[in-house]
Amino acid sequence: MDHFPIFLSTKNARIIVSGGGDAALAKLRLLMKSQAKITVFAAAPVPEIEQWHHAGKLTLVTRAMEHGDAVCATLFYGANEDAVEDARTARLATEAGALMNIVDNLHDSQFITPAIVDRDPVTIAIGTEGAAPVLARAIKADLEERLPQSLGALARIGKTFRAAANALPFGRARRDFWREYYYDAGPKAIDVAPEKVMPALRSLLNTHLAKTARAGHIAFVGGGPGDPELLTLKARRALDEADVVIYDRLITPEILELARREATMIDVGKEGFGPHTPQQHINALLVEHAQAGAQVVRLKSGDATVFGRLDEEIDAVDAHNISWSIVPGITSASAAVAAIGQSLTKRNRNASVRFLTGHDMKGFADHDWNALARPNEIAAIYMGKKSGRFVQGRLLMHGADRNTPVTVIENASRADQRVLETTLAELPTALQAAQLTGPALTFLGLAPRAALGAATTLKQEEFA
Secondary structure (H helix, E strand, O other): OOOOOOOOOOOOOOEEOEEEEEEEEHHHHHHHOOOEEEEEEEOOOOHHHHHHHHHHOOOOOOOOOOOOOOOEEEEEEEOOHHHHHHHHHHHHHEEEEEEEEEOOOOOOOOOOOEEEEEOEEEEEEOOOOOOOHHHHHHHHHHHHHHHHHHHHHHHHHHHOOOHHHHOOOOHHHHHHHHHHHHHHHHHHHHHHHHHHHHHHHHHHHHHHHHHOOOOOOOEEEEOOOOOOOOOOOHHHHHHOOEEEEEEEOOOOOHHHHHOOOOOOEEOOEOOEEEOEEEEEOOOOOOOOHHHHOOEEEEEEOOOOOOOOOOOHHHHHHHHOOOEEEEEOOOOOOHHHHHHHOOOOOOOOEEEOOEEEEEEEEEEEOOOOOOOOOOOOOOEEEOOOOHHHHHHHHHHHHOOOOOEEEEEEEOOOOOOOHHHHHEOOHHHHHHHHHHOOOEEEEEEEEOOOOHHOOOOEEEEEHHHH
8 A cells, every 4th residue: 555545634724736727627626625725826727717716716826836835735736737847836835845746647746636436524535546547437436326415414414413422322332323324214314305314313312322232242253265255245244343353363354354443353363283372262252252242253264163163162152141143154165166166066976075174183183084085085174284194194094096186275265376286195295395385275086177277276296
């Protein structure tokens, strides 16, 4: 992020525009929506700027900008449409302490003006770091279509009611009140008539003042394999409403970004055979925050019900009579098998699939190796990067074919996903050569579908 987005107060601030042509016109149409005091320096301004001057919307000085003209200015726009003159006036503005923007010159500007969706006082700014103005305009057009014109009126009325709404306890109680106003009671009232909105607000406040505080609750949420677009709508809603998010190590930053900025974020990451947060500490955190009345999201990678020690956490909260719910997620096996164009079951091949762990709390897990070694058996091994040699030895010991296909998918569904295609005979060597650092899932008995092409997978020799 090269440009940090902020909303700068322009009330009674001085803004200077140097230039009087089309570039200046475009900026002035936007700037005149503010309460700033605008001064334009232009020796030959277009008629519209002269009309705005005579109407008192801005001050026009019909000469080029000179030293001292930018004193006390907050913002400066160089819109001369001449590189030399823009550089000269920008230097004068910078010397006077104003933030400086040169139209269509990102490199030499100190700030950029984003595309704006205006539902005053609701303002949405869209920026692309100057890389894709067409995309910014497309997003603006989409938002303009989605957001009703009445939104601004609702926000203005709501703003006058904020002091009254402060009678509600800070935090969730107020958020619930305002959410119901903006998404239900307010739109219904304004559709009838604008004068109906204030009575609706008073009635809604009385209803919320009479409500008892919502009890603490824990939602065990499956965060999916990593791609935020694979989150369920219910998972996204839970994140949006959470006061506290207690998340695992494998949850991606993109998913954490979906939580409210005000939410308390607690990392309880565990790493196989490495640093980890004790399960008892995680249980205690869940109980502590829920008993304090928080809406807690326990965010687990993949699906919360698959190898997530969910039952231990449910037992802990049940012991304190705390309410809970489960929001399913896409487990890594589903994302990984999609990445190689296969299915977990197939007629005349396998009617069942096994989900296994490469290790458990005490080390390597034990499984029905005799059954797994049979032809056409399919298994998905979670957390198995460090157990390749063990798995290979057990399967070969029980008669598995050395040429059984094995596929390892690292970072399934993510931008840095890698697919390693090998065989049971070469599994330990392939894993060592690949130097996998991200979460990986191993499929026994499945190879990438040939139609995917060589570009989607990495053979063992490519890691050598």
